[in-house]
Amino acid sequence: MIYPKNIIYKDVVKKFEGKREKVTALKGVSFEINQGELFCLLGPSGCGKTTLLRISAGLESLTSGQIFYGEKDITSIPPFRRNIGMVFQSFALYPHMNIFENVAYGLRVRKKPEDFIKKKVTEIMELVGLPDVLRRNPSPTALSGGQQQRIAIARALVYDPEILFLDEPLASLDAKLRRYMRAEIRRIQKATNITTIYVTHDQEEAMAIGDRLAIMNTGLVEQIGSSDKIYHQPENMFVANFIGKMNFFPATILEIQGNHCKVKLEYNQKMMDLFFETNQIRTRKINQGEKVILGSRPESLTINKNDGKNLLTGRIQIIQNLGKIVRYEVSLLQDAKSKLIEVDMEKKLAGVKEGDEVCINFRKKSTLLFPGKKVL
Amino acid sequence: MSVIKNLKRFTIEQTKKDYTPYLILSIPLLFLIIFLVWPLGISIGKAFVLKGKELIWDNFTLANFQRFFTSSMYQKSLRNSFVISFTVVLFTLIIGAPMGYFVARVEMPFKKLILALGILPIITPAFVGAFSWVILLGRQGVVRYAVNKVLGLVGLSLPPIYGLFGIIFTMSLTYLPFVFLLSYGAFKSTNPLLEESAMIMGAGHSRILRTITIPLILPSLGAAAILVFIRAMGNFGIPAVLGGQQYVLPTLIHFRVHGFWDLNGASAIAIISVAIVIIALVIQKKVVSAREYETISTATSEYKLHKHLLTKVIAILYCSLVLIISLAPQITIITMSFFKQWIGFLPSGFTLENYRIIPQIASKTIKNSFFLATSASLLTALIGTLAAYITERRRPKGAMLIDFTIMTPFVLPGIVVSVALLSAFSSGPINISGTFLILIISFMVRRTPYVFRSVAASLTQLDEALEESSIISGASWFYTFRRVTFPLILPGIIAGTILTFATLLQELSTTILLYSARTQTLPIQIYNTVAEGNFGIASALSVLLIVTVFIMVYLMNIFLGDSGSSSFKLG
Numbered sequence: 001m002i003y004p005k006n007i008i009y010k011d012v013v014k015k016f017e018g019k020r021e022k023v024t025a026l027k028g029v030s031f032e033i034n035q036g037e038l039f040c041l042l043g044p045s046g047c048g049k050t051t052l053l054r055i056s057a058g059l060e061s062l063t064s065g066q067i068f069y070g071e072k073d074i075t076s077i078p079p080f081r082r083n084i085g086m087v088f089q090s091f092a093l094y095p096h097m098n099i100f101e102n103v104a105y106g107l108r109v110r111k112k113p114e115d116f117i118k119k120k121v122t123e124i125m126e127l128v129g130l131p132d133v134l135r136r137n138p139s140p141t142a143l144s145g146g147q148q149q150r151i152a153i154a155r156a157l158v159y160d161p162e163i164l165f166l167d168e169p170l171a172s173l174d175a176k177l178r179r180y181m182r183a184e185i186r187r188i189q190k191a192t193n194i195t196t197i198y199v200t201h202d203q204e205e206a207m208a209i210g211d212r213l214a215i216m217n218t219g220l221v222e223q224i225g226s227s228d229k230i231y232h233q234p235e236n237m238f239v240a241n242f243i244g245k246m247n248f249f250p251a252t253i254l255e256i257q258g259n260h261c262k263v264k265l266e267y268n269q270k271m272m273d274l275f276f277e278t279n280q281i282r283t284r285k286i287n288q289g290e291k292v293i294l295g296s297r298p299e300s301l302t303i304n305k306n307d308g309k310n311l312l313t314g315r316i317q318i319i320q321n322l323g324k325i326v327r328y329e330v331s332l333l334q335d336a337k338s339k340l341i342e343v344d345m346e347k348k349l350a351g352v353k354e355g356d357e358v359c360i361n362f363r364k365k366s367t368l369l370f371p372g373k374k375v376l
Numbered sequence: 377m378s379v380i381k382n383l384k385r386f387t388i389e390q391t392k393k394d395y396t397p398y399l400i401l402s403i404p405l406l407f408l409i410i411f412l413v414w415p416l417g418i419s420i421g422k423a424f425v426l427k428g429k430e431l432i433w434d435n436f437t438l439a440n441f442q443r444f445f446t447s448s449m450y451q452k453s454l455r456n457s458f459v460i461s462f463t464v465v466l467f468t469l470i471i472g473a474p475m476g477y478f479v480a481r482v483e484m485p486f487k488k489l490i491l492a493l494g495i496l497p498i499i500t501p502a503f504v505g506a507f508s509w510v511i512l513l514g515r516q517g518v519v520r521y522a523v524n525k526v527l528g529l530v531g532l533s534l535p536p537i538y539g540l541f542g543i544i545f546t547m548s549l550t551y552l553p554f555v556f557l558l559s560y561g562a563f564k565s566t567n568p569l570l571e572e573s574a575m576i577m578g579a580g581h582s583r584i585l586r587t588i589t590i591p592l593i594l595p596s597l598g599a600a601a602i603l604v605f606i607r608a609m610g611n612f613g614i615p616a617v618l619g620g621q622q623y624v625l626p627t628l629i630h631f632r633v634h635g636f637w638d639l640n641g642a643s644a645i646a647i648i649s650v651a652i653v654i655i656a657l658v659i660q661k662k663v664v665s666a667r668e669y670e671t672i673s674t675a676t677s678e679y680k681l682h683k684h685l686l687t688k689v690i691a692i693l694y695c696s697l698v699l700i701i702s703l704a705p706q707i708t709i710i711t712m713s714f715f716k717q718w719i720g721f722l723p724s725g726f727t728l729e730n731y732r733i734i735p736q737i738a739s740k741t742i743k744n745s746f747f748l749a750t751s752a753s754l755l756t757a758l759i760g761t762l763a764a765y766i767t768e769r770r771r772p773k774g775a776m777l778i779d780f781t782i783m784t785p786f787v788l789p790g791i792v793v794s795v796a797l798l799s800a801f802s803s804g805p806i807n808i809s810g811t812f813l814i815l816i817i818s819f820m821v822r823r824t825p826y827v828f829r830s831v832a833a834s835l836t837q838l839d840e841a842l843e844e845s846s847i848i849s850g851a852s853w854f855y856t857f858r859r860v861t862f863p864l865i866l867p868g869i870i871a872g873t874i875l876t877f878a879t880l881l882q883e884l885s886t887t888i889l890l891y892s893a894r895t896q897t898l899p900i901q902i903y904n905t906v907a908e909g910n911f912g913i914a915s916a917l918s919v920l921l922i923v924t925v926f927i928m929v930y931l932m933n934i935f936l937g938d939s940g941s942s943s944f945k946l947g
């Protein structure tokens with residue numbers, strides 16, 4: 001039986017001393033992971049997510065700060081005394097042992113009796129969906145990538161660890177298998193209810209699998225929350241831009257009336273009315289006359305044929321038909337140097353082709369507001 | 377976060393660190409300090425003090441080095457060493473690189489055989505090669521006899537092989553395999569897509585060779601060149617057999633120690649010869665590192681081999697010629713071992729007596745050789761493996777320094793190692809000169825790099841996650857090492873150990889200063905038998921030695937596949 005533990009990070013700092021320079025991989029990270037939660041660490045490469053995972057497992061020491069499993073301060077406890085499990089990106093199956101011995105390894109370390117080991121291994125192999133593999137019991141190299149993945153998970157779970165660590169576990173699988181396995185991992189995690197930390201750089205994977213996510217950047221946690229919250233209410237421009245696509249427009253707030261705002265776009269000094277959800281104006285402490293950045297997801301923008309009266313005019317550069325949606329990449333006429341604006345439409349606009357002029361409109365309710373003057 | 381405040385104190389037992397790795401891993405460090413760093417230090421100190429004087433600051437003198445300016449024998453030795461080493465590097469590059477290219481890039485039969493025979497000269501003891509050339513090209517040598525019959529018609533004659541020419545000739549043939557194997561590997565492993573893309577962009581064959589192929593294999597050629605240079609500088613056997621009045625630095629060191637028991641003078645010569653090697657190494661690093669490239673693409677394909685008939689004929693003829701010349705020593709030795717003497721065109725007096733008397737005259741030296749090689753290679757395996765593990769896995773602050781220290785004997789001529797060990801351990805509180813122990817230590821010091829490199833290579837290839845995963849599963853460091861790391865690096869350990877054993881069996885340049893009547897080895901006996909002029913018996917003993925070494929290497933190749941013979945690039 002697994003008794004899930006929560007994990008608490010308190011001011012975790014990690015500095016690496018390189019040959020020439022010191023690199024601060026983690027710049028003071030504090031948060032809590034709940035019992036039985038599947039928690040994703042997500043961020044671009046070099047953001048410190050793998051370092052944080054390895055520190056959590058005890059594979060790296062921390063420069064300062066504390067980590068708790070439940071009520072235990074495990075900061076200075078070596079990993080082999082922690083009762084944890086880990087699945088590595090390369091799976092790290094032992095090539096010189098057969099499948100049974102690979103899975104049984106942690107139990108042998110714990111000097112469990114032979115019939116107990118047999119029972120546990122059989123159980124766990126059923127849980128990961130490979131009950132038949134034990135009959136042939138081949139060397140791990142004879143298995144497919146997906147099967148190796150399941151064996152690695154079985155090996156990490158068989159001795160009932162308190163916490164499970166997954167370090168980019170799907171990175172070495174092909175795209176189709178990846179989507180299938182991530183559902184499997186979630187099923188197994190929910191079945192055992194073990195507190196799990198899952199590191200990935202793939203935002204779609206993290207959104208799909210995690211109960212909650214931490215978005216990391218340059219050694220700091222930018223935002224923690226559910227997939228839904230992070231997608232629809234990103235706390236800053238980094239998160240907004242990292243999760244999905246976000247179009248940014250510098251603007252000035254002219255007038256605030258409740259959730260209604262009158263804003264002036266920098267591009268062409270034109271004005272428009274916007275309605276901001278969830279009291280963004282109040283929580284971000286934005287005042288009248290202040291310069292801000294407006295953020296809009298591709299699906300929150302629309303385009304139609306240029307009739308000359310509209311707010312933003314642009315020229316279509318590329319049209320991509322992605323099946324469910326049609327994506328238009330549009331360059332602004334007023335500012336040729338700006339990034340291309342992405343607009344997702346449900347249907348292809350009749351009679352509009354690449355090179356045509358169109359106008360872009362905001363859907364009233366779903367625009368986001370970020371303090372600051374410069375687009376990230 | 378309120379949880380943090382009511383923490384339970386953790387028992388000491390659980391936070392206790394695991395100190396076993398530190399204890400076990402200090403073994404190789406202690407060994408290196410006591411038997412390598414310390415003796416080298418003493419030896420360097422002695423070089424600045426006159427013979428018989430105490431090692432204190434008041435006795436400081438440069439007199440031992442002054443001989444390089446005053447004695448013509450010293451000057452000539454220095455010059456000889458230079459000339460020989462550079463010429464040998466040049467010859468091996470000119471002869472070996474084309475051979476590597478042919479075998480790698482031209483379609484021809486018997487490639488495996490050529491590669492297998494190609495390494496024979498390295499696994500044959502160098503001094504055995506030298507004395508076989510005496511049989512062929514010496515004063516009464518058979519080839520010289522035949523050639524002179526022809527040359528005599530026009531009033532010319534081929535000089536005997538003794539002297540500089542003979543040393544250069546024999547050394548070039550001995551060290552040819554380094555260049556051959558390394559350039560073969562380089563020609564085979566550069567990405568063919570690079571050459572193909574040049575071809576598609578319109579470059580001709582000679583342009584591709586000049587602008588793509590050669591620049592890419594230059595680092596390998598540089599590595600081969602420095603390897604040959606280091607060995608040519610340190611080789612004792614060949615100049616000792618063929619040098620006559622021509623001394624080189626290693627034979628000069630031997631002369632100083634053997635003739636005068638002047639370790640101080642010998643140390644000075646050793647310093648000079650090591651300094652030359654280090655300067656060469658630095659120059660090579662400078663030249664090569666500026667031209668070292670990393671392959672960017674991961675996609676590779678197989679080379680299309682040259683199939684033009686003329687190219688094939690040239691390649692086959694060239695390789696056969698080189699092989700015949702470089703295998704002549706082995707053939708000569710085997711033939712000689714069945715005859716009493718070989719003066720004039722044909723050997724005379726067929727006999728099995730040379731072999732029959734081996735048990736009588738050589739049972740002690742054979743036993744010594746096997747005992748020394750076995751115990752030294754097992755101990756070397758232990759030290760080398762632990763040292764490789766430290767630098768690869770623990771990565772302590774001084775990892776670079778450990779790496780450097782272990783690799784030092786690699787550039788030290790064997791005779792320099794013996795001078796250092798004698799300087800530290802032949803007088804004073806610890807006197808082990810003339811014992812088996814000093815031989816075993818010298819062997820270990822010299823061969824640790826072999827095991828170290830071999831195991832370090834296995835460790836680099838071993839995914840560290842395997843060990844981390846074991847630790848995470850709850851296994852201690854020792855359990856992990858025993859159940860995961862050790863079984864997986866075992867092939868590397870075995871390869872390094874067999875290589876060590878095979879080379880130790882034929883070790884001469886370290887042993888020559890350290891052996892005593894009690895600890896005489898087989899190579900020493902062969903060397904002395906050659907000196908006595910008893911070529912038949914020397915040949916029979918050499919055949920015994922070569923066959924044993926060959927079987928070892930063959931077994932290793934079976935055990936490890938192709939990678940076995942390529943590890944000879946190291947040694």
